[in-house]
Amino acid sequence: MTEAIAEARLEAPVLDIDPFTEEILPDPYAFHETLREKAAVVVLAPYGIYATGRYEEVKAVMSDHERFMAGAGTGMYDLRKPGAWRPRSPLLEVDPPEHTSLRTVLTRIISPIVVRKWRADFEKEAERIADKVVDMGEFDAVRDIAEAFVLTVFPSALGVDIPHENAVAIGDMNFNAIGPNNDIFQRSLKKVEPILEWYQKSFQRESMIPGGFGEQIYLAEEAGELPPGSAPGIVRSFIRGGMDTTNAGIGFTLNQLARDPAQWARVRADPSLVRGAFEEAIRHESPSQTQFRTTTRETVLGGVKLAADRKIAVFIGAANRDPRQWNRAGDFLIDRQTAGIHLAFGAGAHNCIGQMIARLEADIILAAIARRVAAIELAGPPSYRIINTLRTLEKLPLRVTRA
Template identity: 45%
Template sequence: MSAVTEASTTLDADLLDPPDFDWDPWALGNMLDPYPMHHALRELAPVVWLPKYEAYAVARHEETRQVMTDYSRFMTGAGTSYQDIRKPGKFRIPSRLQEVDPPKHTQIRGVVTRAMSPLVIRRMRGFFEERAERVAADLVGKGQFDGVNDLAISYVISAFPDAVGVKLEREAALAIAEMRFNQSCPHNELYDPAMKGAEPYMEWYDAACQRDAVVPGSIADLLFEAEERGELEEGVASNIVRSFVGGGVDSTFSAISHTLHRLALNPDAFQAVKADPKKTRNAFEEAIRMDHPFQYSWRTTTGDTHLSGYRLKGDTKVTMFMGAANRDPRKWENPERYDINRVVVGEYLGFGMADHQCAGQMIARMEADSILTALVRRIKSMELTATATIRPVSQMRMLGTLPLRVVAE
């Protein structure tokens, strides 16, 4: 027996089978309050088996990071949803930005990066700030408002489409996104209502992603021009624009809502941001760490492998609990505390990692910085007038309502 074979045999003999985890992540109660489940999941083992869904799961920061970044063992090509899109009856057109592995992904990502370069994004700052000033001035004048519907959604829906070059109708965009985010998880009681709610908007959704629907000179237009030059395969530009339309607003307005919520719950943090507006960015990033809008994503094992001493069989889905990983006490000191001085950028899993970082993260950050700065500058204080509510969406952690009272300067 060769030394390599002996080493492999010894390694395999030392591996453990992941223990069963019997909590149901997509039961409504666990979605509304996931934190007891997250704690149990992190403490059970680095890798667990979800018997109901025949999938592995990771919830600690280090293992989640490894699954997210090691494409040689954990691929995106079978879908970043629970469903294996290669399998009969499960096929759907993959996202050409999110569900393609290197090296093919690298070429597509390069084109998108040029279309959304820092120079292009920086030119948008004045536009975002002007929209933010308008929204903030109106709401502060009212004194009380809903931080989700009146501020976060209204601002993002009014700013993001014009910046990117797509035309969004508020109710249509929200319904399509809710369909996509419930569709990508194991089907539960939210699935059928979400599918039905999106039905009236499917024709609009298809039309909004086509060449003749985008704004000339916009980011979306640049992608279609790249396709016409042969830099992207036919159909890829429209495919990426579908991601803008179907998911480009929900994660951002959700993150803004969570930031407002955390600042309202933590007056000291609000005052720190008030004293130094540059800390708005820290407040936003820390809110994402604590309340990650995207709670789950998936990879698929490319073959039999191992992770942290546990064996994983090939061609099997691995669920990444990013919301749990971002509160892992192995990574963060006092992870349940909202600390705007905490360094999280580059460490947490808020915008993905490695080749599959969020392509629109610079836009999201600029949107958040603009609206939060415009609001904080105008007010002395901010408080809740009632408990915030959760809007249950299978893949997301989203607020449904955030009733706020502000005192103007």
């Protein structure tokens, strides 16, 4: 036992709340506060795992793969133990040094030079969508802006044909599967049963449309740059990580701006401010709410003693509103300058590899809207989808006035 462990006085206190419920998921903020204020780390009684919601500790867990490994799964269940039903991601659920070489190859495949070439196509699609919603005047921004845009441009860049309705159902299932095997997960699994065969095929070699970066991943595997057999799982990780999160962030930005005419006026006057607005929106509501790691050894976190080989849940959504880190944490402030500080894209070795793609998509669609829309307001109450580890809007009714 190290000295630090011997000195740590606190055992993790027990918090007997299940956050993965229909009651808490649509509005998790009271739970987040309880989690943060109870202790730096608690034992989440319904699951017998550790959990933290404080900024410093969430960042520490995500940044330190030596003490908190991803290799036993970044979901709630330990992939090394019997009964694990999720296939391992050959990218996210692998630790350095193995992860480092994969990541280097993939970073080259989606380098800034490659991504910059997508801009013209993304802009064309954004202009089309923005013209359409301005003509409509009243619409659902989740379906008619966020999904219409992301579910078109992202699969096209990846080079995979994904029908919109399939993408939404698969997204629900994937982000439920990161959390507990509860009714919410089981319902989403049932919903995708009819399309599971299509889904399994969608990330195989023969489904890659030439010219997309999915094809490049297969070519890199064929060239021996990626481990044999890893390409399907890597493409699947891009499908999983790339769409629902970005949809959510675009929806959150529009939701907040529609409630705040003064901040909308500023974005109108200078559409480049959409970048800060998007970044703040993903801090404020954190699309990827919860991820998991596993302790590799007995250790101390925030003064709390942790046992070896135990799962720990990191509540990114709670950390991104931790008052220890943020002033007016619950407010949406487009000037906050949060890029690189908030944890919406994670931290450490696995920090989001697609973040510049997400930013590019958000910049382009939000600026196209800002250029055309003088005023924007809610046309009805927004609602949230209920998903174990993803926060995202179900509906966002908006009314806009043409500029």
